[in-house]
């Protein structure tokens with residue numbers, strides 16, 4: 617992983633799928649970037665609508681890392697790069713793996729692990745990062761998505777190649793720190809989770825809603841919820857919203 621490596625695709629179905637399908641041929645630390653995706657994958661089986669103008673990237677990891685560190689690397693790198701390009705925006709991390717501006721999502725992370733064919737052992741992973749840069753308000757209205765982009769927030773058009781280069785620098789730096797000092801990356805990720813300490817409503821994968829105080833985050837990425845009866849419950853996934861008073 618001495619040299620920066622990037623593979624740029626004009627169009628693909630999904631950079632995550634591409635990276636996983638070609639995993640053996642791609643070096644550790646390579647970034648796969650697509651100008652657009654026809655079948656972008658989101659979390660929990662959702663689609664990630666991917667027209668030209670945004671970042672669709674997958675970073676290939678071949679070193680052993682705790683799966684939670686994948687999300688930490690992706691989220692912190694997206695956050696850091698967005699802050700470089702739009703320093704005045706209030707950008708924050710929303711558990712488990714979203715980047716928000718105020719109350720709207722601007723970026724999402726989807727990490728997927730890789731196992732060689734016929735094996736159930738993981739030999740690496742890809743960190744998929746989607747960042748809304750240049751799509752306008754119409755895009756979110758037409759697709760019924762409660763999101764935002766850098767251009768909507770700042771009226772500033774972003775050069776995708778320059779942004780991708782900064783993103784890659786940030787990912788490589790964070791990846792190296794995660795390998796050498798995972799505690800540091802966890803602490804940075806925890807610090808940026810703005811809803812920590814707040815009363816929240818968590819919708820589980822089953823659709824069940826549960827209210828409580830978002831009291832802590834654990835090193836494995838799980839959310840600790842303090843329930844009204846004083847009990848503690850931990851969650852590995854779910855959608856969080858702030859409880860209306």
Ligand code: BTN
Pocket residue numbers: 629630631632633653655656657658659660662664671672673674713714723724725726744745746747
């Ligand atoms: C989410 O918030 O649901 C995660 C979205 C992740 C989207 C990115 S775009 C690049 C990479 N390739 C995909 O198919 N998905 C991720």
